[in-house]
Amino acid sequence: MDERRAAGYPFIPTDVIPPIVERAEGCTLVFSGGREVIDAGGGAVAVNIGHGRSEVADAMAAGARRVSYAIPPWVTEDRIALVELLRDRWLPPELSRVGLVSGGSESVDTAIRLAFTHFGALGQPDRWKVIGREVSYHGTTMASLSVSGHRARRQGFEGVLTDHPKMPVADAEALEKIIDLEDPATVAAVIAEPVIGAAAGALVPPDDWWTDVRAICDNHGILLIADEVMTGFGRTGRRFGINHWGVVPDILVGGKGLSGGYAPLGGVYATEKVVEPIAAAGRGLMFFTFSASPGACAAGIAALGILDDEDLVTASATKGETFLARLRAIEAHPHVSEVRGLGLMLGVELVADKATGAPYLPDGGMAARVVAEALERGVWVYPAGDGTAPDALLIGPPFTITEEEMDTVVTVVGEAITEVCGD
Ligand SMILES: Cc1ncc(COP(=O)(O)O)c(C=O)c1O
Structure with a gap:
């Protein structure tokens, strides 16, 4: 060229x-x-x-040939097969609800909406704050940027970003103080990357940070969101980064490695406890037009197969x-x-x-x-x-x-x- x-x-x-x-x-x-x-x-x-990997390219082509497009709430063979594979072989058993999207920012955005909808359905609409870390990156949509602590990527948008609280990177006690200061009844979730990627360059937290954060969230009825967009699907040497610390979040999000990079694909994974009140209230979550594209799902199935087979x-x-x-x-x-x-x-x-x-x-x-x-x-x-x-x-x-x-x-x-x- x-x-x-x-x-x-x-x-x-x-x-x-x-x-x-x-x-x-x-x-x-x-x-x-x-x-x-x-x-x-x-x-x-x-x-x-x-x-x-031609097997992934072939799987994508076959997926798109079978069904080029169907609205995301409808089921296709590739969609359900990917959901089953994720449940059976990849996700912690507690995270049995699977929602598919097209990438990392969409997955974080959806996780935030999921947390708000959860508390809305429970009659706690005042819980709207999501505590992120001072150094972090969760995506580039306005909601995912709002919870990110990435000065350079937020630059110029500060005025329109929601002012979610930020906690120091590796100080669980500080999180406790921020929650008290903000009023626990206004906090919906805490979001963090298991290992901080783009904002810090593979910064690993102290050994007990994740377990402490889990305990603090439990004490206050706050949802814990693990952003595994970069760390997920084997990147840190375990299926998910969070596995290193034996912690199960209420919501886990991923993207990138789910399709091996072959197709725009991301996911939001949640416990029954998170989605039950939403279902009971008869509410739902709006999809993106290209969520769970059949060709992308087929790529995901093939990529996960290769990760396991090899x-x-x-x-x-x-x-x-x-x-x-x-x-x-x-x-x-x-x-x-x-x-x-x-x-x-x-x-x-x-x-x-x-x-x-x-x-x-x-x-x-x-x-x-x-x-x-x-x-x-x-x-x-x-x-x-x-x-x-x-x-x-x-x-x-x-x-x-x-x-x-x-x-x-x-x-x-x-x-x-x-x-x-x-x-
Ligand atoms: C931890 C984390 N979350 C979210 C994102 C956003 O993902 P995407 O670029 O696929 O929208 C990234 C991207 O680098 C990321 O590293």
Whole structure:
């Protein structure tokens, strides 16, 4: 493809011509002209089974051929088969209600509406607040952005975003205080990512944080929403991130890895306790036109089948340990404060001054520059970070990544950091 055509693609015009991806196979993206790039970001941390799986593409085509479109509340074979598969093999047994949507933001948006509708049906319409974390990302619709603590992505919309309370990232006692301050009778839900992704770069909470938060929510009759859009479907080395802490949320949302990145697909999963009052009140939740698209559901079934058949969730755990150990070499760099993560969700945090831990200036765009430099050198990693830690890299490759590819990623990311940040 010639670059002039590509330059017409961006919605908001820019001087930078976006990469032109011609093909993708395994962990490799093939750019225009045949240049190969290792997809160590798994796109936007979505590609878990690897690119170019023809069985998924075939399943999608067959699904779309069977039923191109039917309104989301109606049943198709692919829809019910995906719901059954999720219930039987993936979700914690308590989360038996399954609602399908087209992506992560939609799933968070729906979870918020579900929580409000739950309390509305119980005669508690004053419970409208959703407590999020100061550093977090839950999506880009107005509702999901409202509960997000992502300064850069909220910028310019603050005036219209709902002012939901935010809690510190890793301090369960502070949550208790915020609930008291806000008045527990006004709080519908707490939402958090098991491991913070885009806003922090694979930040893992302290060991007892999730159990403490669960207990606090229970004490106040508040619903707990786990946002597993990035961590779900094996990314952290368990089926869901929350499994690391043995906690069952009232609502869990996911997207990305559910279809391996092959189709727009997300889900909202809830306990009977959450949906029962809604059903009893004869209420429902409005769908999105493209929720549970039959072709996307077929992709989901095929992707989940591959994850299981090839034991890729275990691979994410074991390869994640190997990758993290090798990536630790980068921690010696004078501008890397920490290398961290769980499974194949790994993060590298960059700082201006390692001795004091001082970050780069918030708008300096250092992570974006390192990402661009690594891309030049043949490796894609995902830019992350915000607020007090504005510069981080997220590494979330397909679970099929080889050790050789891991080594290349470590070398290239190290070189890119040295090039951009100096040594
Ligand atoms: C934790 C989390 N929640 C929600 C979203 C939004 O998902 P989507 O981009 O599919 O709308 C993301 C996207 O990165 C995410 O990481």
